[in-house]
Amino acid sequence: MMNMKTNTLYKKEAARILIVDDEPVNLKLLDKMLSAQGYNNLVLIQDPRQVLEIYKQQRTDLILLDINMPHLDGFGVMEQLKALDDPLFPPLVILTAQHGQDFLLRALNAGARDFITKPFDRNELLARVRNMLDAQLAHRLVYEQKDVLDEMVQVRTDELRRTRLQVVQRLGRAAEYRDNETGNHILRMSHISALLAKAIGWNKADCELMLHASPMHDIGKIGIPDNILLKPGKFEPEEWEIMKTHAVIGANILEGDDSELMRCAAEIALTHHEKWDGSGYPYGLSCEAIPLTGRIAALADVFDALTSVRPYKKAWTIESAVGLIKDSSGTHFDPGLVVVFLEQLPEILKIRERFSEPENNE
Numbered sequence: 001m002m003n004m005k006t007n008t009l010y011k012k013e014a015a016r017i018l019i020v021d022d023e024p025v026n027l028k029l030l031d032k033m034l035s036a037q038g039y040n041n042l043v044l045i046q047d048p049r050q051v052l053e054i055y056k057q058q059r060t061d062l063i064l065l066d067i068n069m070p071h072l073d074g075f076g077v078m079e080q081l082k083a084l085d086d087p088l089f090p091p092l093v094i095l096t097a098q099h100g101q102d103f104l105l106r107a108l109n110a111g112a113r114d115f116i117t118k119p120f121d122r123n124e125l126l127a128r129v130r131n132m133l134d135a136q137l138a139h140r141l142v143y144e145q146k147d148v149l150d151e152m153v154q155v156r157t158d159e160l161r162r163t164r165l166q167v168v169q170r171l172g173r174a175a176e177y178r179d180n181e182t183g184n185h186i187l188r189m190s191h192i193s194a195l196l197a198k199a200i201g202w203n204k205a206d207c208e209l210m211l212h213a214s215p216m217h218d219i220g221k222i223g224i225p226d227n228i229l230l231k232p233g234k235f236e237p238e239e240w241e242i243m244k245t246h247a248v249i250g251a252n253i254l255e256g257d258d259s260e261l262m263r264c265a266a267e268i269a270l271t272h273h274e275k276w277d278g279s280g281y282p283y284g285l286s287c288e289a290i291p292l293t294g295r296i297a298a299l300a301d302v303f304d305a306l307t308s309v310r311p312y313k314k315a316w317t318i319e320s321a322v323g324l325i326k327d328s329s330g331t332h333f334d335p336g337l338v339v340v341f342l343e344q345l346p347e348i349l350k351i352r353e354r355f356s357e358p359e360n361n362e
Contacts, residue, residue: 016058030125063092185305213268287334
């Protein structure tokens with residue numbers, strides 16, 4: 001399709017050629033010579049001051065330009081056109097009766113691609129016009145091919161991103177099947193995480209990253225034995241030590257991929273059980289040594305877990321859960337994030353309502 005489009009543009013009757021000369025007789029002569037060969041899209045310009053605006057109106061394929069003109073000479077015209085920085089700037093052929101080397105070098109340095117000497121030789125004129133149009137065709141083919149390739153790369157990149165996102169979401173679902181948590185907990189927790197990220201000033205892309213990475217925070221639970229993971233009562237000390245390994249297991253599952261999404265997910269899986277005062281696990285990190293992604297996910301995860309029904313507990317009231325969050329500010333949670341959490345509580349409750357559990361689950 002690309003080649004068909006370009007070939008159509010370069011049919012003789014379609015090639016747009018600007019001819020700029022202050023002498024009417026030269027314009028008529030060039031018009032006659034080129035029209036006789038099938039070049040029908042010729043734009044004749046006697047006043048060089050009009051060139052810039054006429055050029056902007058439609059894509060031009062070739063410019064034939066006189067140098068010695070009143071009001072604005074050919075060098076001035078070239079300077080105006082060059083300032084447009086057109087990536088598909090057409091070849092520019094100088095019409096001149098001068099043959100001095102200094103003159104020719106100046107024209108070439110100003111952007112001219114070729115010369116046609118006056119008086120015009122018909123065969124020379126037609127050959128140079130044809131060659132310049134062929135060169136422009138090649139230039140446009142490369143330019144359009146680059147656009148097509150760029151588009152293909154973008155499509156493929158989007159495809160890979162969607163595939164990674166699906167992997168992330170499916171991994172999150174795998175963890176759900178092994179635990180007593182529900183898919184709606186994952187939705188609430190991830191949207192609350194993204195809301196908190198936005199509230200502290202993250203840009204849209206990073207908030208989206210948080211939204212899609214946080215659902216895998218507990219993916220490591222797929223490596224915990226059922227007799228421990230699904231135990232309805234309190235863990236024995238040795239069972240709790242095994243349970244805590246899910247953070248490292250999750251990070252190990254997710255690490256090794258260079259995408260931002262997987263790196264962020266691995267970071268959250270590893271650090272969302274760390275606590276501000278250093279009493280968390282797996283490494284006992286404290287304060288800002290805990291990645292901000294982990295601190296955000298911790299707050300969102302705990303609040304939703306507290307206010308959700310589990311086989312081993314009833315749902316806490318909003319007031320009780322918020323009270324615990326406040327009491328845990330500076331110990332479990334980042335105190336700055338707790339302030340933001342409280343400010344965003346009305347929006348957090350909307351998220352909770354939007355992704356509420358079916359009635360028979362609560």
